[in-house]
Amino acid sequence: MKSHPEKQFVAAAVAVDVALFCIKNQKLHVLLIELDRPEFPNKWALPGGLVTPHENLDEAVMRHLQDRGGEGESYIEQLGTYGDPDRDPTGWVVSVAYLALTTADTFVPKTSSRYKSVAWVSIDNLPELAYDHKKILADAVLRLKSKVNYSNIVFALLPHEFTFTELQDAYENILEKHIDKRNFRKKMLALNLLEEVPKVKATGAHRPAQLYQFKDRALHITQTV
Amino acid sequence: MKSHPEKQFVAAAVAVDVALFCIKNQKLHVLLIELDRPEFPNKWALPGGLVTPHENLDEAVMRHLQDRGGEGESYIEQLGTYGDPDRDPTGWVVSVAYLALTTADTFVPKTSSRYKSVAWVSIDNLPELAYDHKKILADAVLRLKSKVNYSNIVFALLPHEFTFTELQDAYENILEKHIDKRNFRKKMLALNLLEEVPKVKATGAHRPAQLYQFKDRALHITQTV
DNA sequence: CCAAAAGTGTTCAGTATACACCCATGG
């Protein structure tokens, strides 16, 4: 690491902030931390932290997620960068925001001495957020909603094996609208992203459901779900 | 501006890099500067520069564009942030990249002592680019191509008044494909974004063309052009 | 009157939507 290219400049702290989502109790949840700072009484925030010169931005995100309890794989994608001079009252912090997705069972929130708590919070029951995190979170939800319509991105929110009803629930939850069962099946199968696994899931006094999995658990752009 | 929130951290230089496009001679062009630095012999780069703590990111972009010759309005939108530790050999520079659009006649490239030259370059005749600017530019072109399909974003590349053929040329240029004239007219008019202006444009030994303008020169999401 | 770009409709195929009943199981 050498000196900076310009003689005179004011340096910023570069941070990442992550809107990490999962589906819990059939509802979309986001991971939030409860701050323990006098400037932000009773405020919550998105997880994140500073970036160091020894890692790229994606690596910084993964490191901070692991610190907050991430164990399994998480899907991450960059959302945008928030750099208003006054967004953080404690100094000039330019923050690169990420959208991240995981499954509730592979991510058990882990707190630390720096925070009061770390928890999954339903997105229709949000507390007050510090900094500009309300805006970041709104942008993340918007991106997720939009991307669900033209990609297989939900793969990152579901367990590896799932029933068609669970898949449809995920879509209905994120899009906040009812979807016709027959049409949904037709379209999903036509996209050719799924394959049956030779198992069924029995959950009560009714016909067991066939299990499916995504052929490829990586992002694919599809056009219209 | 107070001290930074963490006691120990390494600060980065925060920069903006701008992929500014225009249409010149019916072809998509990008604004490039020719570097005058020993580390980058004969290399070109996207315009841009450092962000200061007294401006937000959009303001920094507009300031740097004005320095390079921008006079009229330009459309700008954030593209993504590039933060690999080694992307700039002279130091740790995290760069927020922007997609920007303007019209050739309102932007006359202006050089300065720091550069050999500043020029509009056709995107199918690109020189070698420094840093990770080849990647940034490729991402910008991709974003532009994609956005042309579901928004009125071309308004920012065209003069206020234009003929249907000029409009279609812009689409064909950016999308790099032939579009049927009759279908294009039907779809564009159905989107209800245009209005006739009571003038025609005569350019030779043939029927003059009706002039149109966008009802609103601001980004609108449309679904399928 | 000729060359050149402007302007205009219809047909067809494929996709999106609306909609209701039988199936398999556990208790």
Add this chain to the structure above:
DNA sequence: CCATGGGTGTATACTGAACACTTTTGG
């Protein structure tokens, strides 16, 4: 045998794609 969620097909409307000739002008 009954309650519950799983699983299936068809008819209709709409949208996107293909396609060729007439109009207006300047020279």
